[in-house]
Amino acid sequence: xxxxxxxxxxxxxxxxxxxxxxxxxxxxxxxxxxxxxxxxxxxxxxxxxxxxxxxxxxxxxxxxxxxxxxxxxxxxxxxxxxxxxxxxxxxxxxxxxxxxxxxxxxxxxxxxxxxxxxxxxxxxxxxxxxxxxxxxxxxxxxxxxxxxxxxxxxxxxxxxxxxxxxxxxxxxxxxxxxxxxxxxxxxxxxxxxxxxxxxxxxxxxxxxxxxxxxxxxxxxxxxxx
Amino acid sequence: xxxxxxxxxxxxxxxxxxxxxxxxxxxxxxxxxxxxxxxxxxxxxxxxxxxxxxxxxxxxxxxxxxxxxxxxxxxxxxxxxxxxxxxxxxxxxxxxxxxxxxxxxxxxxxxx
Numbered sequence: 001x002x003x004x005x006x007x008x009x010x011x012x013x014x015x016x017x018x019x020x021x022x023x024x025x026x027x028x029x030x031x032x033x034x035x036x037x038x039x040x041x042x043x044x045x046x047x048x049x050x051x052x053x054x055x056x057x058x059x060x061x062x063x064x065x066x067x068x069x070x071x072x073x074x075x076x077x078x079x080x081x082x083x084x085x086x087x088x089x090x091x092x093x094x095x096x097x098x099x100x101x102x103x104x105x106x107x108x109x110x111x112x113x114x115x116x117x118x119x120x121x122x123x124x125x126x127x128x129x130x131x132x133x134x135x136x137x138x139x140x141x142x143x144x145x146x147x148x149x150x151x152x153x154x155x156x157x158x159x160x161x162x163x164x165x166x167x168x169x170x171x172x173x174x175x176x177x178x179x180x181x182x183x184x185x186x187x188x189x190x191x192x193x194x195x196x197x198x199x200x201x202x203x204x205x206x207x208x209x210x211x212x213x214x215x216x217x218x219x220x221x222x223x224x225x
Numbered sequence: 226x227x228x229x230x231x232x233x234x235x236x237x238x239x240x241x242x243x244x245x246x247x248x249x250x251x252x253x254x255x256x257x258x259x260x261x262x263x264x265x266x267x268x269x270x271x272x273x274x275x276x277x278x279x280x281x282x283x284x285x286x287x288x289x290x291x292x293x294x295x296x297x298x299x300x301x302x303x304x305x306x307x308x309x310x311x312x313x314x315x316x317x318x319x320x321x322x323x324x325x326x327x328x329x330x331x332x333x334x335x336x337x
Contacts, residue, residue, distance in 0.1 A: 024299045028253035060272040068279035
């Protein structure tokens with residue numbers, strides 16, 4: 001098994017979960033070659049078995065497996081988000097937090113609490129909170145293979161641009177009217193709640209993915225030990 | 226083998242049929258079964274099989290379960306409930322297509 005694993009890795013496939021995906025089929029083919037030609041060396045049997053995989057070798061299995069895993073974790077993320085939306089615990093809690101954000105934003109606007117870059121203090125706090133949370137999620141997923149990282153692209157696309165977009169709107173209104181406070185306050189509350197749901201879902205997805213990858217890595221380490 | 230082009234188009238139906246007749250199979254077992262059933266006339270390449278299997282799992286038609294066999298992890302595939310329904314549909318569709326092609330190939334076509 002160690003020699004088979006080393007052979008697969010020598011072809012450029014080093015991630016444990018990809019090696020494990022290829023290994024069993026490759027091993028069965030090698031066994032077949034050795035059964036049909038008992039005089040064959042293991043090295044020759046491995047080369048012949050690898051040739052049976054075609055001109056592209058293990059690449060089609062590897063690339064479609066990566067694509068499958070990426071899609072799988074995206075699907076898990078969507079189902080986790082749906083669970084939160086339909087949760088009797090989370091939705092009321094997030095609704096209360098949303099109302100608190102709205103009230104706090106309105107209070108800061110009315111009392112002119114803008115200590116950093118002329119931006120509402122509540123807006124700044126939300127932005128800082130999500131920056132810290134995004135950084136934590138990035139750190140949590142740093143051991144992930146980049147090809148299946150379920151959050152790499154989404155974090156930048158949504159979690160940073162959305163708050164930045166909102167924050168840039170805010171300073172343009174030096175003194176917000178009552179209506180302006182209501183609209184902007186509601187937007188901040190909704191974005192805050194939405195980003196909370198995203199981050200909880202992302203964390204849960206990462207936890208599931210990490211557990212699966214660790215399990216595969218353990219099987220792989222037992223194999224090569 | 227010229228029939229390999231034909232296999233590419235009917236691979237999904239072949240996989241679903243194999244799993245319909247056997248409660249669960251692993252990848253190598255499927256390629257071996259096709260070779261033995263067709264007496265070496267048809268061969269499913271790994272480059273075609275695994276992308277098709279991953280796609281079927283992604284669509285919810287197949288389930289997978291891992292087991293340790295001879296010191297390595299073997300992934301077994303089996304049909305889900307949705308897969309069983311889809312198997313019947315796809316196999317029937319392929320049989321109809323084959324019957325239609327046979328009509329054309331077996332009749333003398335006079336086209337004026």
